[in-house]
Amino acid sequence: MAAALLVFMLSYILHPQLEVLALATSSDHDFSYMKSVYNATDLPLEDVYDYIIIGGGTAGCPLAATLSEKYSVLVLERGSAPVSYPQVLNANGLLTNFLQEDNGKTPFQRFISEDGVPNARGRVLGGSSMINVGFFSRADDQFYNESGIDWDMDLVEKAYQWVEDTIVFRYNLSTFPSIYRKALLEAGVGPDNGFSLKHLVGTKASGSTFDDQGRRHGAVEFLNKGVLKNLRVAVEAYVEKIIFSSSNNASRLSATGVIFTDSKGKTRRASIRDKGEVILSAGAIGSPQLLLISGVGPVPDLSSLHIQVVHSNPDVGNFMADNPRNTISIVVPFALDPSVAQVVGITGDFNIIEAISFNLSFSFPLPFGLFPNSTSPLEFSVANIAEKFSGPKSSGSLRLLSSAEVKVSPAVRFNYFSEVGDLARCVKGMRKVGDLLKTESFKQLKFQDLEGAEGFKFLGPPLPKNQSDDASMETFCRSTVGTFWHYHGGCLVGKVVDGEYRVKGTNSLRVVDGSTFNASPGTNPQATLMMIGRYIGLKILHERKAAK
Known part of the structure; x- marks a missing residue:
């Protein structure tokens, strides 16, 4: 029982550059956005907006704030506001988040992929930026070059700066991150890049969405930068379907609104005005799932579930991928202050190594032969x-199960290590972790037994x-594989959406989230998702202005 509990806990832990830096200043939480937050039960049965954003998460919040500068925006979020989950607002609540039982009212939704790997989705206003370990680092150059997007890099820079000025912090390294940083350099993960928000080969400290008091400042705080009178954010709102219509003079279907239900099961309808849009920001699971439920996807799959096909696209739900995570955990012979991810090592082979520290307490004998004489x-x-x-x-796929209900998680398979090259990359990365264990810096993490021998x-x-x-390393990689929660795909650019994130074959419908990625950007995708929310918002505002 004890061993099972520990394995369970570990399956969820970590599974939680500007030349002139303009980062946020540490401050108390600002809940001004709550003036625009309503429970879905309080919304009208029918209403009209300029933009409807499905998902108030990492990309959805900055997108909504930006569009609200000129237009009315409805955000439909299936979770509740962060004030309903106090543990997400502080670094001390990280472990609590992951150990909570998923009773449908937690800030995350657990699911297990068909690979058998436990995973989670954000289910709170602010999305997964409210439950992750806070690491903030920009996208790598390869992401931009291979994304299928014709980026306006000046606008990208402005969008990043807008994000970083709001919720990104720099603070002094605590004990374990300092040890870890030295060990990375000793193990040859160089050069030493100091502090940087850029994705750079070598060792660096980076920004965090936790301030120096341990307070989390997630994507939800971007709502404070919007025009609150133009914003209506509905929580506990489940979008059941996107509404489409066609006219004789239209060359293709247009999204005209959505149908959603509140926590009491009552159905409501929201529509968009002329020139408005429905924008999916429901994440790499939610966005392809909702397109399929709404009739956009592979004809055979939809027909088998008796879903009316409104637009055939065989690629919806395909090319689902996840960055495989492999870990080791070392019991330390002295007390450490808990630390979130502050330092990263990026090898020349683009293996990425991160570390955190935390404290555990037990009221029963320890498993794995730890301290056998302890009480x-x-x-x-x-x-x-x-x-x-x-x-x-x-890569794998996402498909609907027998039920087309949005509250029923779809079946997802990532096919970890099905490609031989991926397994080889894992072996390289874990060998570098082995090099860390041989460093002078890590010697202090060893225990000394009664005979004086040292070991981890x-x-x-x-x-x-x-x-x-x-063979041994490959077995280790396969047997210990977990998730970093950086899964992506299902609505890829060039296959499901075009270079402006518009859903191909439709009008007034976009997808703006990680489901469009063919690779997860940088060390952690949250920085890029926040940037893209702001970036696409600004692009839409520019388009509307130019069309007048």
């Missing part, structure tokens, strides 16, 4: 080191002793 209760510190690589070649105490599976053996 409970016991509290100890753990250093968790996680490796991933972005842009896996392995691992919580969970250790690396193979013979790390030069490919």
Whole structure:
């Protein structure tokens, strides 16, 4: 039982550059946006807006704030506001988030992929930016070059700066991140890039959405930068379907609104005005799922579920990918202050290694042979080191189950390591983690037994002793694979949406979230998702102004 609990806990931990930096100033939480937040039960049965955004998450909030500068915006969020989940607002609540039972009223929704890997989706206003470990780093150059988007890089820069000036912080490294940073450099993960928000090969500290008091400042705070009188944010609102219509003089279907239900099951309808749009920002699971439910997708799959096909597109729900995560956890022989992700190592092979520290306490005998003569209760510190690589070649798909209900999670398969090259990349990355264990800096993390011999105490599976053996390392990679929660795909640019994120074959419908990515950007995608929300909002405002 104890061993099972620890394995369960570990499956969810971490699974939570400007030349002139203009970062946010530490401050208390600003809940001004709550003036525009309503429970869906309080909304009219029918209403009209310029823009309807499905999903008030990492991209949806900055997008909504930007569009509200000129137009009326309705945001439909299935979760509640962060004030309903106080633990998401502070770094001390990270572990609590992951260990909570998912009773349908938590800030995340758990699901298990068909690969058997536990995963989670944000279910709170602010999205997954409210439940992650806060690491903030910009996209890599390869993301821009291979995204299928003709980027306006000046506008990209302005959008990033708008984000960073609002919720990104820099603070001094705590004990374990300082040790970890030195170990990375000793292990050859260079150069030393100091502090940078850019994605750079080597070792660096980066920004965080936690301030120096441990307060989280997620995407929800962008709503404060909008025009609140133009914003209506409905929480506990489940969008059931996108409404389409066609006319004799239209060459293709147009999205005209949505049907959604409130927490009491009552149905409501929201429509868009002329020149307005419905914008999906429901995430890499929610957006393809809702397109399929609304009749946009592969004809055979939709027909088998008796869903009326409004537009055939065989690529909706395909090319789902996830960055595989492999970790080791080390029990530390001295007390550590808990730390969120502050330092990253990026190798020349683009393996990405991050680390956090946390404290655990137990009131029962410890498993895995840890401290066999100890008596409970016991509290100890753990250093968790996680490796991933972005842009896996392995991919899978998302499909609806027998039910077309939006509240029923679709079936998702990522096919981790189905491509041989991905497995080789994991082996390279975990060998570099092995190099960390051999550094002088990490010697202080070892225990000394009664005979004076030193060694690490691992919580969970250790690396193979013979790390030069490919078969052993491949087995480790396969047996310990988890998620970094950086899954993406399902509505790829060039296949489901065009270079302006418009859904192909339709009018007045876009997808603006990670489902459009063919690779997860940078170290953590949240920075880029926030930037894209602002970027697309500004592009739309420019388009509307130019059309007048």
